[in-house]
Amino acid sequence: MVDKTRVRRMGARGYELGPACLVLSLGPEPGLAPAKIMRLVRKKGSRW
Numbered sequence: 001m002v003d004k005t006r007v008r009r010m011g012a013r014g015y016e017l018g019p020a021c022l023v024l025s026l027g028p029e030p031g032l033a034p035a036k037i038m039r040l041v042r043k044k045g046s047r048w
Helices: 006-010 034-042
Strands: 012-017 023-024
Touching: 006 012
Parallel strands: none
Antiparallel strands: 012 023
16 A cells, blocks of 8 residues: 555655556656666665
Protein backbone atom coordinates (compact mmCIF):
# COMPACT_ATOMS: atom_id res chain seq x y z
CA MET A 1 0.00 0.00 0.00
CA VAL A 2 1.29 3.45 -0.90
CA ASP A 3 0.61 6.39 1.36
CA LYS A 4 -0.75 9.24 -0.83
CA THR A 5 0.47 11.82 1.67
CA ARG A 6 4.07 10.61 1.31
CA VAL A 7 3.79 10.58 -2.47
CA ARG A 8 2.58 14.18 -2.49
CA ARG A 9 5.28 15.31 -0.02
CA MET A 10 7.88 14.01 -2.47
CA GLY A 11 6.47 16.36 -5.07
CA ALA A 12 4.70 13.68 -7.09
CA ARG A 13 1.49 14.49 -8.86
CA GLY A 14 0.32 10.92 -8.79
CA TYR A 15 1.30 7.26 -8.89
CA GLU A 16 0.43 3.92 -10.41
CA LEU A 17 1.03 0.74 -8.45
CA GLY A 18 1.41 -2.57 -10.25
CA PRO A 19 2.29 -6.04 -9.04
CA ALA A 20 6.02 -5.49 -9.57
CA CYS A 21 6.55 -1.75 -9.79
CA LEU A 22 5.60 1.71 -8.65
CA VAL A 23 5.49 4.58 -11.16
CA LEU A 24 5.62 8.13 -9.83
CA SER A 25 4.51 11.12 -11.90
CA LEU A 26 6.72 13.92 -10.64
CA GLY A 27 5.87 17.60 -10.68
CA PRO A 28 8.17 20.39 -11.87
CA GLU A 29 9.93 20.58 -8.48
CA PRO A 30 10.09 17.10 -6.94
CA GLY A 31 11.23 16.75 -3.33
CA LEU A 32 13.75 14.09 -4.35
CA ALA A 33 16.71 14.60 -6.65
CA PRO A 34 16.58 12.25 -9.67
CA ALA A 35 20.22 11.23 -9.06
CA LYS A 36 19.37 10.21 -5.49
CA ILE A 37 16.43 8.13 -6.71
CA MET A 38 18.66 6.31 -9.20
CA ARG A 39 21.26 5.55 -6.50
CA LEU A 40 18.53 4.03 -4.31
CA VAL A 41 17.15 1.91 -7.14
CA ARG A 42 20.53 0.67 -8.40
CA LYS A 43 21.97 -0.24 -5.00
CA LYS A 44 22.50 -4.00 -4.78
CA GLY A 45 19.89 -5.63 -2.56
CA SER A 46 17.83 -2.43 -2.41
CA ARG A 47 14.16 -2.71 -1.52
CA TRP A 48 13.57 0.09 -4.01
